[in-house]
Amino acid sequence: MELLQVADALAREKNIDKEIVVEALEEAIQKAGRSKYGHDHDIRAHIDRKTGHLELKRYQTVTEKEEIENETAQITLAQAQRIKPGAEMGEVLVDELPPLDYGRIAAQTARQVILQKVREAERENQYEEYKDRVGEIISGIVKRVEFGNVTVDLGKAEAIIRRDECIPRENLKNGDRVRTYIYDVRREPRGPQIFLSRSHPQFMAELFKQEVPEIYEGVIEIRNVARDPGSRAKITVYSRDNGIDPVGACVGMRGSRVQAVVNELQGEKIDIISWTEDFPTLIISALSPAHVSRVVVDEVSNRIDVAVPEDQLSLAIGRRGQNVRLASILLGWDIDIMTEAEESERRSTEFNSRTAIFMEGLDVDDVISHLLVVEGFSSIEEILETPLDELIRIEGFSEEIASELQTRAQTFLDAKAKELKDKQKEFGITDDLIELKLVSSSLAIKLGEKGIKTRDDLADLAADELVEIIGADQMNEKDANDIIMEARAHWFTDDETTSESEATEQENDNDNQTDEALLVKKASSDVA
Secondary structure (H helix, E strand, C coil), rough: HHHHHHHHHHHHCCCCCCHHHHHHHHHHHHHHHHHHCCCCCEEEEEEEECCCEEEEEEEECCHHHCCCCCCCCCCCCHHHHHHHCCCCCCEEEECCCCCCCCCCHHHHHHHHHHHHHHHHHHHHHHHHHHHHCCCCCEEEEEEEEEEEEEEEEEEEEEECHHHHCCCCCCCCCCCCCCEEEEEEEEECCCCCEEECCCCCHCCCHHHHHHCCCHHHHHCCEEEEEEEEECHHHHHHHHCCCCCCCCCHHHHHHHHHHHHHHHHCCCCCCCEEECCCCHHHHHHHHHHCCCCEEEEEEEEECEEEEEEEEHHHHHHHHHCHHHHHHHHHHHCCCCCEEEEEHHHHHHHHHHHHHHHHHHHHHCCHHHHHHHHHHHEEEEEEEEHCCCCCCHCCCCCCCCCHHHHHHHHHHHHHHHHHHHHEEEHHHHHHHCCHHHHHHHCCCHHHHHHHHCCCCHHHHCCCCCHHHHHHHCCCCCHHHHHHHHHHHHHHHHHHCCHHHHHHHHHHHHHHHHCCHHHHHHHHHCCCHCCC
């Protein structure tokens, strides 16, 4: 019974299942038995769960002579029948072994096996306990600080706050009690790793949930959080009850609720913004305390242009761009801040450039060109694709004018397509390069001039090389990366080689009209 008592005491001490300890004891004993009788022997130990009686047995399997791989664990039928008359093929013979006389080495080996099993069980318990607690705030005591990384004692486990997950300029010392956010729990070879954070945006959201009962009860919802840890943060809140002011509830009486969060975050300033479905209003609120004059939302490129008075520009941008950066993270859109004068100049430049495109491409006067721009047309291709009856509805346009405009648009695009086709033949540019969505006709020609004639030629370039070829004033590194990744896409597709081969054969069979249609589209986008 001593074995069972030891197993029971160890299981209670380590808070693990008693069965795991008993199995560890069995494994340790059978390992010691193999050390004495030979590692090739199939020796198994069994401890009776009720009486604690220990059995140590050797197992041998009756096997065909030509199939024997381990002579100590397998025997032939003839050998088995000498030991046990009537033995059959596949039968397992069991020999009871005498109790072991454990020497120092055997005892040390058994001890290591048991400790290893117990440690594995403890680690598994830790992982099972904390894996479902990701997203919670937990409190612990700082155990040690090494190179900015903080090890926290959680009681039943240790966790780590990496240097980049700490609040800048926060000085944590051994013995400090700290509240943190569990953002990841992973299985690692040396046990589960619990990763904590004090700079994570959701840490602030969870702190508000603890301080504001309406958020905890679900009456008020936190939509988005953007943080510059230790400095400033913005948070949008929304109330499901029209009778409750979400901002006021989060601020609390005399700022008590928000101040509790600020104190925990080492004085981080927090802007609380009321969320609304009116997106322009939300943009204006997100850029507070700056006053916004005009907002232009470009849903195609996911970009927002914001115009502010001259004296509000620095306030809108913030120190080192902090205010606009946090607003951009909060909304998930790119925000471009400019003064009212700059915004007016940009609109005027854009208006004039579009007008010039229509005047040159369609050979019309500035009045008609202005009308087209005012109606929202940005390219000659749009005129061709717009139904005739919609063009007629434009004030000042008759059916003859609308029809003539579409005819001239078709003529212009055909000419551009022919020019592109000639350039393509001149520089030897392949169709697979022309077909890339992000490669305009003018870009394809410029690449061809530099000796980049195929999709693979483009895919072999690095981003900085492409920027150097095109010019830093016309292309940035991000756009260059996007173009190169599109060119490399076929490298990551299993069946791309076959598809490209079939596409090439199909293109060779296509008539000139198909090629011209493709070139018309490219020429139109280039003009735009």
